[in-house]
Amino acid sequence: xxxxxxxxxxxxxxxxxxxxxxxxxxxxxxxxxxxxxxxxxxxxxxxxxxxxxxxxxxxxxxxxxxxxxxxxxxxxxxxxxxxxxxxxxxxxxxxxxxxxxxxxxxxxxxxxxxxxxxxxxxxxxxxxxxxxxxxxxxxxxxxxxxxxxxxxxxxxxxxxxxxxxxxxxxxxxxxxxxxxxxxxxxxxxxxxxxxxxxxxxxxxxxxxxxxxxxxxxxxxxxxxxxxxxx
Amino acid sequence: xxxxxxxxxxxxxxxxxxxxxxxxxxxxxxxxxxxxxxxxxxxxxxxxxxxxxxxxxxxxxxxxxxxxxxxxxxxxxxxxxxxxxxxxxxxxxxxxxxxxxxxxxxxxxxxxxxxxxxxxxxxxxxxxxxxxxxxxxxxxxxxxxxxxxxxxxxxxxxxxxxxxxxxxxxxxxxxxxxxxx
Numbered sequence: 001x002x003x004x005x006x007x008x009x010x011x012x013x014x015x016x017x018x019x020x021x022x023x024x025x026x027x028x029x030x031x032x033x034x035x036x037x038x039x040x041x042x043x044x045x046x047x048x049x050x051x052x053x054x055x056x057x058x059x060x061x062x063x064x065x066x067x068x069x070x071x072x073x074x075x076x077x078x079x080x081x082x083x084x085x086x087x088x089x090x091x092x093x094x095x096x097x098x099x100x101x102x103x104x105x106x107x108x109x110x111x112x113x114x115x116x117x118x119x120x121x122x123x124x125x126x127x128x129x130x131x132x133x134x135x136x137x138x139x140x141x142x143x144x145x146x147x148x149x150x151x152x153x154x155x156x157x158x159x160x161x162x163x164x165x166x167x168x169x170x171x172x173x174x175x176x177x178x179x180x181x182x183x184x185x186x187x188x189x190x191x192x193x194x195x196x197x198x199x200x201x202x203x204x205x206x207x208x209x210x211x212x213x214x215x216x217x218x219x220x221x222x223x224x225x226x227x228x229x230x
Numbered sequence: 231x232x233x234x235x236x237x238x239x240x241x242x243x244x245x246x247x248x249x250x251x252x253x254x255x256x257x258x259x260x261x262x263x264x265x266x267x268x269x270x271x272x273x274x275x276x277x278x279x280x281x282x283x284x285x286x287x288x289x290x291x292x293x294x295x296x297x298x299x300x301x302x303x304x305x306x307x308x309x310x311x312x313x314x315x316x317x318x319x320x321x322x323x324x325x326x327x328x329x330x331x332x333x334x335x336x337x338x339x340x341x342x343x344x345x346x347x348x349x350x351x352x353x354x355x356x357x358x359x360x361x362x363x364x365x366x367x368x369x370x371x372x373x374x375x376x377x378x379x380x381x382x383x384x385x386x387x388x389x390x391x392x393x394x395x396x397x398x399x400x401x402x403x404x405x406x407x408x409x410x411x
Contacts, residue, residue, distance in 0.1 A: 002403075003410075004403060004406060004407055005403070007356060007410060008360075008374075008376070011353055011357060011375070012377070014353055015326050015327070015328060015376060016328055016329040017326075018268075020263070020278065020281065021264070021278055022257075023282050023285060024256050024257055024260070026282055027253070027256050027282060027289070028253050030286045031252065031286060109279065111315065
């Protein structure tokens with residue numbers, strides 16, 4: 001080892017690197033959740049199969065597709081939409097924040113392989129930002145794990161739902177307006193505004209659920225989604 | 231009292247779903263996992279998340295772990311990848327700093343041979359030079375000398391050929407020599 005290399009080793013001992021936390025209990029808690037995750041995956045695969053059948057046989061759609069889960073998002077077909085208003089894409093997400101502030105509140109590091117906007121929004125377990133793509137605004141929201149849930153209610157046949165080729169699996173909602181609600185993992189509905197939502201792409205990848213909403217078609221939205229997680 | 235389990239025993243048990251065995255592996259490697267994540271991500275919060283997520287992902291991937299292979303480089307590859315994703319997602323460059331003087335070990339004990347090797351000015355200059363290195367070179371130097379990984383482990387952690395690690399290391403040392411000499 002040269003003198004410079006020894007100096008670097010010495011420098012390493014002088015660095016302000018905090019002692020790491022004891023991760024055992026948190027890791028254990030997470031890995032012991034695995035059986036439930038596995039069941040959830042089996043359920044999701046079964047539902048995906050059911051969805052495929054439903055979409056292939058139009059008369060079966062309304063009979064089979066009642067609800068669907070992707071990661072932290074639940075999509076539910078209802079006869080009548082709950083009352084909701086047209087509101088801005090970021091309504092209910094809180095004030096605009098810096099990325100650092102948003103990640104701190106969300107507890108989620110944003111994944112975004114694209115030029116970064118300057119404003120971000122956060123709720124515990126969720127981070128969001130507005131992107132500008134192909135001349136329109138698109139809301140990107142990312143949810144980590146299953147700490148928080150989004151519920152989307154739609155009324156058939158106004159809204160079409162179909163599989164989207166992105167992530168481990170994805171869904172595309174287009175057409176009639178649907179209602180977006182936010183809920184905590186406990187089931188408690190958070191104090192957020194319900195609002196009507198437009199075209200939406202939702203997909204799961206790893207332990208994260210992504211949601212894009214805006215006035216793009218499915219091809220454009222999938223293109224944007226793939227760019228984000230590239 | 232039974233003999234302490236060695237790592238391959240623990241891995242074998244963990245692969246069969248024994249979370250207690252895996253907890254022992256976490257205990258054994260969490261320090262170096264956190265330090266690896268810290269020098270890449272540049273802050274404690276991201277490093278903690280990266281290390282934690284890395285351990286969880288490694289647990290899920292244990293079925294693909296090659297029996298008999300060393301666990302540490304395999305684990306650090308997962309952790310380093312998590313840390314790089316976080317650094318990319320924030321768009322921030324990792325920047326290492328020296329401990330404040332008051333936090334250094336005090337008392338009458340003589341400084342260690344390594345500590346006495348560097349004057350305060352030289353430490354500051356050398357660290358500034360490390361922080362100014364291109365990201366790919368800085369990461370190799372940090373993992374090699376600040377975390378204490380071998381070149382082989384650095385290559386594994388960064389998913390790079392060992393030759394690439396050697397050449398990046400050589401280029402970085404050449405640049406640093408100018409600050410040190």
